[in-house]
Amino acid sequence: MEEEVKKSQNFIEEIVEKDVQEGKLGGRVQTRFPPEPNGYLHIGHAKAICMDFGVAEKFGGVCNLRFDDTNPTKEDVEYVDSIQEDICWLGFKWGNIYYASDYFQQLWDLAEKLILDGKAYIDEQSAEVIAQQKGTPTTPGVESPFRNRPVEENLALFRKMNSGEVKDGAMVLRAKIDMSSPNMHFRDPIMYRVITDHPHHRTGYKWKAYPMYDFAHGQSDYFEGVTHSICTLEFVVHRPLYDWFIDQFADTDYRPRQYEFNRLNITYTVMSKRKMLQLVQEGLVAGWDDPRMPTICGLRRRGYTPEAIKNFISRIGYTKYEATIDVSMLEASVREDLKTRANRVCAIFEPVKLVIDNYPDDAQETLTTENNPDNESAGTRDVTFSKELYIERGDFMEDAPSSFFRLTPGGREVRLKSAYIVKCTGCVKDSDGNITEVHCTYDPDTKSGTEGGNRKVKSTINWVDTKSAREVEVRLYDRLFMVENPSASEQDFRELLNPDSLKVIKGCIVDNQLAEAKPLEHFQFLKQGYFTVDKDSTPDKPIFNRTVSLKDNWAKKN
Numbered sequence: 001m002e003e004e005v006k007k008s009q010n011f012i013e014e015i016v017e018k019d020v021q022e023g024k025l026g027g028r029v030q031t032r033f034p035p036e037p038n039g040y041l042h043i044g045h046a047k048a049i050c051m052d053f054g055v056a057e058k059f060g061g062v063c064n065l066r067f068d069d070t071n072p073t074k075e076d077v078e079y080v081d082s083i084q085e086d087i088c089w090l091g092f093k094w095g096n097i098y099y100a101s102d103y104f105q106q107l108w109d110l111a112e113k114l115i116l117d118g119k120a121y122i123d124e125q126s127a128e129v130i131a132q133q134k135g136t137p138t139t140p141g142v143e144s145p146f147r148n149r150p151v152e153e154n155l156a157l158f159r160k161m162n163s164g165e166v167k168d169g170a171m172v173l174r175a176k177i178d179m180s181s182p183n184m185h186f187r188d189p190i191m192y193r194v195i196t197d198h199p200h201h202r203t204g205y206k207w208k209a210y211p212m213y214d215f216a217h218g219q220s221d222y223f224e225g226v227t228h229s230i231c232t233l234e235f236v237v238h239r240p241l242y243d244w245f246i247d248q249f250a251d252t253d254y255r256p257r258q259y260e261f262n263r264l265n266i267t268y269t270v271m272s273k274r275k276m277l278q279l280v281q282e283g284l285v286a287g288w289d290d291p292r293m294p295t296i297c298g299l300r301r302r303g304y305t306p307e308a309i310k311n312f313i314s315r316i317g318y319t320k321y322e323a324t325i326d327v328s329m330l331e332a333s334v335r336e337d338l339k340t341r342a343n344r345v346c347a348i349f350e351p352v353k354l355v356i357d358n359y360p361d362d363a364q365e366t367l368t369t370e371n372n373p374d375n376e377s378a379g380t381r382d383v384t385f386s387k388e389l390y391i392e393r394g395d396f397m398e399d400a401p402s403s404f405f406r407l408t409p410g411g412r413e414v415r416l417k418s419a420y421i422v423k424c425t426g427c428v429k430d431s432d433g434n435i436t437e438v439h440c441t442y443d444p445d446t447k448s449g450t451e452g453g454n455r456k457v458k459s460t461i462n463w464v465d466t467k468s469a470r471e472v473e474v475r476l477y478d479r480l481f482m483v484e485n486p487s488a489s490e491q492d493f494r495e496l497l498n499p500d501s502l503k504v505i506k507g508c509i510v511d512n513q514l515a516e517a518k519p520l521e522h523f524q525f526l527k528q529g530y531f532t533v534d535k536d537s538t539p540d541k542p543i544f545n546r547t548v549s550l551k552d553n554w555a556k557k558n
């Protein structure tokens, strides 16, 4: 049993478990989820969230939410709010909320200390020149001509950087480490830059010099008492610098440690916030929560559940190798989750009237139907049945081959779902030859739920009583991009958008009970897929989003 529990742990949980057992840092576990509030969270962030919050939960620790808000040009309270909403929706609870911007003064003081120690200097070269001087991993970099400025001058200039007198890009503060280090991040990394004309969403215009990620992140972890600072693999090469900065200031033995796992990449989408922002700003999608977006709010609007997302994350697991996950795995997770969650209902996408000639004209009866054969506790519901019903146009064929088991004149018997067996007698057409009505007769002794209801026929079709029918709009979503990896293409990713990623069908017929459904309620439209109510839906104009089809028909199509 113990063995089993161990096996189900990911490699980071194993490290944490060992640290706890050995009593490292007093057996304390403290993690953080550190989003930059420059966009909405996406499914990749969900992977980090499940790790950061999951580890804390599992080992009796705490996970804090820290907004890594060190770049005012891209950040906004809109994002701060949405990030909190999405984490809560996923079902996680943070201990505290922190902001890197709360540490601006502390970070500033540390930077001044580094200057006084002769370990940081002001460089007045342009970003391009500094980049050129970096060298390559195999050739050493070139030292800046400003590298050996006197301490007093560095200190005066650093203060000037924050006074508003220095233009953006005119100077930076660099750590003085080693321009020939094999680790490029040690080649005098930039610690501070100037941003004058963008108010910070929390500190306004108070600061003009802002710390860079590498300087801010480790210190923030240290200030907060983080034990395990978990991030993605691209930060492996930053780790020595993370440790170096902390070593410059730490006045105790305590050290936060950074651990890295593989980031999530998914086929047929983009997950860079910069690219997602472009899609939103250029109107190529309907917003961050467009149901085709890989954002948490997009997936939610699409009909994904937190459970489906978390099951997916736990299935793909955590490794130390980059890989791309097929989006069909994500779709399979939501399909599986909705199977027991979503009530089955009939929805007719392309309706035609079915008239039962031998059914009494004014009669209407109530039939009881199971809500969900895969979930007994879902109970039953009543639907009305009368002489005229809507059925799917495709369920009738005038001249049908013998392999067609649905309605055709003189054809076989067909069961109307949860109702009676009928036999097609013909159809009525308008002057243009379009079929306007299909006619049939029914066998009153074959009602579902009665003894005659047990009689088996080849095929069952869906219907909605015209007397209870309600027109709704249905939105069918497909993959946002036509190619598996739009970011790897030489073409601009926006040219690779799938033109058929949204198909709107108006005039679909459902039972009017469904018009009362609320956003985030889930349904299986029989034979069509899983659907949820869109947030723009109203009882007057109901709108349903397809979450996912019933089967993975993409694989077949291609």
Ligand code: ATP
Pocket (backbone or CB within 6 Å): 033, 034, 035, 036, 037, 043, 044, 045, 047, 048, 068, 230, 231, 232, 262, 263, 264, 265, 271, 272, 273, 274
């Ligand atoms: P972008 O580069 O698009 O802005 P980011 O990685 O900078 O994204 P952050 O807000 O800094 O986004 O990320 C917060 C946390 O989420 C970080 O710890 C980061 O490693 C993690 N994260 C971001 N994207 C992914 C992903 N695709 N898979 C797993 N973790 C991710």
Ligand code: MG
Pocket (backbone or CB within 6 Å): 036
């Ligand atoms: Mg980032």
